[in-house]
Amino acid sequence: MTDQRFNPLSADKRWQSRWAESGIFEADDQSPKPRSYVLEMFPYPSGRIHMGHVRNYTMGDVLARFRRMQGFEVLHPMGWDAFGMPAENAAMEKKVHPGEWTHANIASMRDQLKTLGFAFDWSRELATCDPEYYGQEQALFIDLFEGGLVYRKESAVNWDPVDMTVLANEQVIDGKGWRSGAPVEKRKLSQWFLKITDFAEELLDGLKDLKGWPEKVRTMQENWIGKSQGLQFHFALAEKQQDIDTVEVFSTRPDTIFGASFVALSADHPLAQQLAENDDKLAAFCEECKKSGTTAAELETMEKKGFDTGLKAVHPLDPSWELPVFVANFVLMDYGTGAVFGVPAHDQRDLDFARKYALPVTRVVAAKGDEDAPIHDEAYSGPGKLVNSRMLDGMEIETAQKTVIDRAQTEGWGTAQTTWRLRDWGVSRQRYWGTPIPIIHCETCGAVPVPKDQLPIVLPEDVSFDIPGNPLERHPTWADADCPKCGQAARRETDTLDTFVDSSWYFLRFASQPGDKPFDAETVQKWLPVSQYIGGVEHAILHLLYARFWTRALASIGKLDFSEPFESLFTQGMVTHETYKHGDGSWLSPDEVRKNGTDWEVIADGSAVTTGRVEKMSKSKKNVIDPDPIISQYGADAVRFFMLSDSPPERDLPWSESGIEGSWRFVQRLWRLFTSIADQAPNSGEDKALKRKLHQTIADVAEYIEGLSFNKAVAKVFELVNMIEKAAPSADRDTAIRNLAIIVAPMVPHIAEEAWALLGNDGLIAAQPWPEVDESLLVEDEVTIAIQVRGKLRDTITVAQGSDKSALEELALASQKVQRIIDGADIKKVIVVPDRLVNIVI
Ligand code: ANZ
Ligand code: ZN
Numbered sequence: 001m002t003d004q005r006f007n008p009l010s011a012d013k014r015w016q017s018r019w020a021e022s023g024i025f026e027a028d029d030q031s032p033k034p035r036s037y038v039l040e041m042f043p044y045p046s047g048r049i050h051m052g053h054v055r056n057y058t059m060g061d062v063l064a065r066f067r068r069m070q071g072f073e074v075l076h077p078m079g080w081d082a083f084g085m086p087a088e089n090a091a092m093e094k095k096v097h098p099g100e101w102t103h104a105n106i107a108s109m110r111d112q113l114k115t116l117g118f119a120f121d122w123s124r125e126l127a128t129c130d131p132e133y134y135g136q137e138q139a140l141f142i143d144l145f146e147g148g149l150v151y152r153k154e155s156a157v158n159w160d161p162v163d164m165t166v167l168a169n170e171q172v173i174d175g176k177g178w179r180s181g182a183p184v185e186k187r188k189l190s191q192w193f194l195k196i197t198d199f200a201e202e203l204l205d206g207l208k209d210l211k212g213w214p215e216k217v218r219t220m221q222e223n224w225i226g227k228s229q230g231l232q233f234h235f236a237l238a239e240k241q242q243d244i245d246t247v248e249v250f251s252t253r254p255d256t257i258f259g260a261s262f263v264a265l266s267a268d269h270p271l272a273q274q275l276a277e278n279d280d281k282l283a284a285f286c287e288e289c290k291k292s293g294t295t296a297a298e299l300e301t302m303e304k305k306g307f308d309t310g311l312k313a314v315h316p317l318d319p320s321w322e323l324p325v326f327v328a329n330f331v332l333m334d335y336g337t338g339a340v341f342g343v344p345a346h347d348q349r350d351l352d353f354a355r356k357y358a359l360p361v362t363r364v365v366a367a368k369g370d371e372d373a374p375i376h377d378e379a380y381s382g383p384g385k386l387v388n389s390r391m392l393d394g395m396e397i398e399t400a401q402k403t404v405i406d407r408a409q410t411e412g413w414g415t416a417q418t419t420w421r422l423r424d425w426g427v428s429r430q431r432y433w434g435t436p437i438p439i440i441h442c443e444t445c446g447a448v449p450v451p452k453d454q455l456p457i458v459l460p461e462d463v464s465f466d467i468p469g470n471p472l473e474r475h476p477t478w479a480d481a482d483c484p485k486c487g488q489a490a491r492r493e494t495d496t497l498d499t500f501v502d503s504s505w506y507f508l509r510f511a512s513q514p515g516d517k518p519f520d521a522e523t524v525q526k527w528l529p530v531s532q533y534i535g536g537v538e539h540a541i542l543h544l545l546y547a548r549f550w551t552r553a554l555a556s557i558g559k560l561d562f563s564e565p566f567e568s569l570f571t572q573g574m575v576t577h578e579t580y581k582h583g584d585g586s587w588l589s590p591d592e593v594r595k596n597g598t599d600w601e602v603i604a605d606g607s608a609v610t611t612g613r614v615e616k617m618s619k620s621k622k623n624v625i626d627p628d629p630i631i632s633q634y635g636a637d638a639v640r641f642f643m644l645s646d647s648p649p650e651r652d653l654p655w656s657e658s659g660i661e662g663s664w665r666f667v668q669r670l671w672r673l674f675t676s677i678a679d680q681a682p683n684s685g686e687d688k689a690l691k692r693k694l695h696q697t698i699a700d701v702a703e704y705i706e707g708l709s710f711n712k713a714v715a716k717v718f719e720l721v722n723m724i725e726k727a728a729p730s731a732d733r734d735t736a737i738r739n740l741a742i743i744v745a746p747m748v749p750h751i752a753e754e755a756w757a758l759l760g761n762d763g764l765i766a767a768q769p770w771p772e773v774d775e776s777l778l779v780e781d782e783v784t785i786a787i788q789v790r791g792k793l794r795d796t797i798t799v800a801q802g803s804d805k806s807a808l809e810e811l812a813l814a815s816q817k818v819q820r821i822i823d824g825a826d827i828k829k830v831i832v833v834p835d836r837l838v839n840i841v842i
Helices: 008-022 051-069 085-094 098-114 131-146 196-209 215-225 254-259 270-276 280-291 296-301 348-356 397-411 506-511 521-527 542-556 627-634 636-645 657-678 688-706 710-726 731-744 749-758 805-814 816-822
Strands: 035-040 073-075 150-160 165-167 185-194 227-241 244-251 262-265 306-315 318-328 339-342 414-420 439-442 446-449 480-482 489-492 532-536 569-572 575-582 593-596 599-602 608-616 782-789 792-800 829-833 837-841
Touching (some): 008 636, 008 749, 035 051, 035 506, 035 521, 051 073, 051 569, 051 575, 051 627, 051 636, 051 688, 085 098, 098 627, 131 150, 131 446, 131 506, 131 542, 196 227, 196 542, 215 542, 227 254, 227 318, 244 254, 244 270, 244 339, 254 397, 262 306, 262 348, 270 306, 280 306, 280 318, 339 348, 397 414, 506 521, 506 542, 627 657, 636 657, 636 749, 688 710, 688 731, 710 731, 731 749, 782 805, 782 816, 792 805, 792 816, 805 816, 805 829, 805 837
Parallel strands (some): 035 532, 262 318, 532 569, 782 837
Antiparallel strands (some): 150 165, 150 185, 227 306, 262 339, 306 318, 439 446, 480 489, 575 608, 599 608, 782 792, 829 837
């Protein structure tokens, strides 16, 4: 007699080893089958996996297993985004080498992932902190350097005073370092840059073709790249200031030129700086400006402040019109020209500013009927025609823009200009735990790339973390090097690469990892682009834009033959949990509290607990459920099933005890079905309805998995299981159960394998083809018939298609609702239209 309970404790391990031994998930580069590359964003090896990983990798795994069953050669790899600050922080706090810490974390997280039975090709596992990986990254960096896509520039950088490193603009969030949370300062440093701006136009255009990407991610990238078309022109200063006699501005709204009421300079603008030299008040104002934030959101919300320089700018279309020149805190130096002309009626920032400094507000664009409507506290940025604008009056905005631009170009005071928000990517980091930049600085030859045969430039092991700063810079010998060109003593670069470089090409290395080069282009071409990429929406800009850029950059220097790395992208929702707070304001973890009646209390001392919002699981709020004990308690399949079942995958999934228990019970229900036929002689007899349901389920589940609508696929499985449970023994019931094992195999692979073996099959269920659908069974052969009494709809009945007239008449008359209406009256006539309606005339 077969076990009445499915025991994941023994089954999970057993099947995981069988999969590993069989090598079934190792992708074959030579396979003649069609290919599918399923990739989830690789994790940072923080030490333990969290529920977000479990959800992310479960989704990818279901798709990967499903596509294999559909006949694809599937590449589904896993690796580690292993460089970065936390390892150095650990080194400082725990006195352990970053490498040791990282590798220990990788080992335990790999074990954890293995307990979930993911169908990864572990033979391709990589860690970005391994010299085999970062050495090839150094080679690619040199390729890009030689291709003219890398340059060095002294620039004002975002400096994180806590992590003591430079941050990319993308890593500054609300003026603070993305990791340390410390207010970011501006510093001048010589940095390596990648020319992502060379690709601005194609990165933008390429978005249009990414049909498999969420609209919101494409929009975020579009905004980040930020293409603006407009007019760059200058105002003459009424009085020349030393050698400066004009102020150059950039505007996307040259049509509003007659609504100008002031000119504003950034605090970093050369003219502002020059004036500040002789004006202490202005100098103090400029200092203050530099401290405030620079993000778009901050510029919107912060108080607009200005300093009237006393200078006057002459309007280019009217020499008698002079505008005051301010220095203003909302004008950025690194956008456009670092100066603007303000049009308060049509730009909110300008309006706030104008109100504060009592500057004129003149409407120059109006919707029909609004020509004389005054502007109050809201600037008008909508459509309309030009007013109060002399020769532009009556024109549409677009025509007016063209007119002003043409005139500026003819008269020589301005040119049409495209401005981008995107900046080149500063990749130098003053950190140890990253890819050493393979450059040697020579007094004579300048920056010289390390010859490729000397790669990898391996990080030194003997480093100390007892004081902040870059351990490579203070290492006694690391920087010593001979110039590869002239041989004289030179200095090795001590900066390492931004870790976002590491994740900008790992998907290529997964596809092909030769020892002597970064990848084999032909093999990469076979696998790429990634068919389905799955990860968090927090990477919508940074990682995804950089990866797109690297792919295009490598293509531009002939290393690759395609330009977009990810054909489809899916951004999954987060796993959330209620939060708990103690009276003293400290957060409590779910296992420190319990419900007592309707209130919550601390288990240890019974003191009161307030419950807070359901939020993304995070260490800081302690609302974290560790997957490990859950997996050991319920088994991998129940955990996987819960991750798929409760919420649409793009939405948040609130973790719940009852949810995981429900999944556990469902796994056991499956097991009862499998065992119900395992010990019996095959049944005979038909069950047409169940047969039809099976084939509908095969078709629906396939469609839903392919569309990543896992919760819908699960719902279909539920329906089938319910129907099988109610069905009487029959050959069709046996068949349904056998097929059920295959249908659920991508979701709950361990119990599926166990069932497959139990039902007397050889081989692995993971290697089975997805069941064929009998299309003829999908045809709906039931119809809904309207039942009318004297032409009025009173009821409907569902019957087999083609039911005969007398059967329909009988069913119609038996309807309770109809009986109530007839109420004993004489029936004069019954009109039956087969498959349509029955009308009873009384
Ligand atoms: C006049 C004007 C009138 C503007 C109007 C807007 C509305 P986007 O679309 O983001 O490119 N601007 C230009 N350079 C700036 C800088 N360095 N710092 C802050 N603001 C700057 O924005 C372009 C508009 O932002 C430009 O068009 C300019 O204001 C402002 F009804 O010029 B506009
Ligand atoms: Zn030299």
